[in-house]
Amino acid sequence: MKSTTSHLCLLAALRWIALCLALVCADAVAQPVATIETLEAAAKRGDVAALFTLAEKYKRGDEVTRDIPRSNLLYCKAAARGNVDALLELGLIHASGREMMANEGVGALLINMAAERGSERAKEILPYISRGVGSMVPACFSEETAIAAQTAAAAVPAVRKDIELMVQQWAPQYALDPNLVMALIAVESQFDAKAVSPKNAQGLMQLIPATAERFGVANAFNPLQNLKGGLAYLRWLMAYFKGEVALVLAAYNAGELAVERYRGIPPYAETRNYVKQITSVYKNTTHPYLAEIAAPSPVFARLSRADPPRAKD
Numbered sequence: 452m453k454s455t456t457s458h459l460c461l462l463a464a465l466r467w468i469a470l471c472l473a474l475v476c477a478d479a480v481a482q483p484v485a486t487i488e489t490l491e492a493a494a495k496r497g498d499v500a501a502l503f504t505l506a507e508k509y510k511r512g513d514e515v516t517r518d519i520p521r522s523n524l525l526y527c528k529a530a531a532r533g534n535v536d537a538l539l540e541l542g543l544i545h546a547s548g549r550e551m552m553a554n555e556g557v558g559a560l561l562i563n564m565a566a567e568r569g570s571e572r573a574k575e576i577l578p579y580i581s582r583g584v585g586s587m588v589p590a591c592f593s594e595e596t597a598i599a600a601q602t603a604a605a606a607v608p609a610v611r612k613d614i615e616l617m618v619q620q621w622a623p624q625y626a627l628d629p630n631l632v633m634a635l636i637a638v639e640s641q642f643d644a645k646a647v648s649p650k651n652a653q654g655l656m657q658l659i660p661a662t663a664e665r666f667g668v669a670n671a672f673n674p675l676q677n678l679k680g681g682l683a684y685l686r687w688l689m690a691y692f693k694g695e696v697a698l699v700l701a702a703y704n705a706g707e708l709a710v711e712r713y714r715g716i717p718p719y720a721e722t723r724n725y726v727k728q729i730t731s732v733y734k735n736t737t738h739p740y741l742a743e744i745a746a747p748s749p750v751f752a753r754l755s756r757a758d759p760p761r762a763k764d
Contacts, residue, residue, distance in 0.1 A: 487514055494525065502529035503537050519550040527591040530561070533645065539565040539573045545589070546580070556581070557589065560651060567653075567660060567671070587649045611642045614655065617678060625682040626741050627689070631696070632682065634732040635703070638725060644674040656681025689740035691748050696738050698751065700726045711750040 487508070493501035506525035509518045523544050529537035538561055544551070546558025559580040565573035615633060622629040639657040640646040652659050654677035663671045668680035685699065691707060692698040701716040702709070704725045709717045716726055730736075 494528075497528075497532065499529050499532045499534050499537075502532070503534050506537065506540070523550060524591060527589055531592045535565050535568045535570045535573075538568065539570050541589070541592070542573070557587070560588065563660070564647070564651060588647075588651070592649075610644075614642050614674065614678075617675065621675075621678060621682060625679075625686045626739065627682055627685055628733075628735070628738060631729075631733045631735075631738065632685070634729045635681075635685070635700070637732070638728045644677065645672055653677070656684075658684070686741065687745050689738055690742055690744040691746075692751055693747050694738045694740040695751070696733070696736055697726055697730060699738070700729050707748070711748055714750060 487505075490501045490505050490508075494505050502525050506522045506529060507513070508515050509522035509525065511517070523541075526537045526541045526544065530541045542558045542561030542565060543549075544558075545554050545561060547553060562573050562576055562580055566577050614636065615629075618629045618632050618636070622632045636642060636655055639652075640655050642655070644655050646655075646657065647653050648657055650659065653663070653671035655674055656677055658666075658668060658671050658677060658680050660671070662684055663677075663680055666680040666683040668676050671677050671680070685703065688699040688702050688707065692702065692710070697716060698710055701722055705717050705719055705722045709719075709722075716723060
């Protein structure tokens with residue numbers, strides 16, 4: 452009798468296990484697996500995960516014919532839309548010359564960008580490469596960044612309001628006119644806290660890594676950190692050029708050394724257009740400054756006309 456009961460219990464247990472396995476298998480079958488067609492469609496919509504996954508597949512020949520040039524392009528598209536792993540891979544592609552002419556400068560620039568955005572693997576590589584100074588990001592990167600910016604344009608009004616409130620709070624603490632700061636941000640990044648220029652200027656106020664480090668910005672893509680760093684730099688330039696707005700703007704764009712070298716706005720089309728754009732909105736030609744922040748530029752120490760008023764502490 453005991454043997455019969457044990458046998459029945461065992462059969463019941465086996466039926467239960469079989470039922471559970473059937474349910475699990477049915478659930479697994481029900482889960483959709485992303486096909487190449489699905490990934491391609493998502494990639495066309497600009498889906499970052501799909502772009503990166505396809506790039507990996509074309510690199511390895513996984514479910515598709517191996518196609519390195521296409522893989523490289525997909526990595527570039529994903530990197531431009533913020534995928535840090537793709538950004539690192541793109542740097543390695545350019546540094547090694549995978550199906551393209553090698554360019555160590557571009558590779559170094561991209562790897563540094565990946566490290567600055569938190570890639571631990573990129574950080575491990577940093578000691579063995581240069582900073583990529585003077586290099587430009589690939590054309591595909593710039594094009595995709597522009598497309599992503601257009602896609603996000605609908606959100607700008609709400610974002611701009613938040614940034615405006617932040618500027619209204621912080622600009623006066625740096626003795627700066629919020630109207631000037633808003634005009635500068637509009638031209639620099641169009642209020643995109645994730646903006647990256649071809650020269651690797653980053654964030655709201657487009658700080659290059661050297662300027663970010665100079666003014667204590669740990670994360671240039673953090674809007675408040677970026678704003679404070681940009682305000683600190685603007686305040687310093689105001690003192691250095693004794694409140695001359697055009698010189699300050701030219702220096703913010705091209706660097707103070709370029710302004711001193713040409714004893715005025717440098718003859719760069721980009722810089723001249725930049726100054727023109729901002730001063731068409733911000734009409735004041737001079738701005739109060741804190742003299743104690745920096746000694747004036749020796750080149751411009753003797754301005755011919757009266758100095759702008761000094762800002763009050």
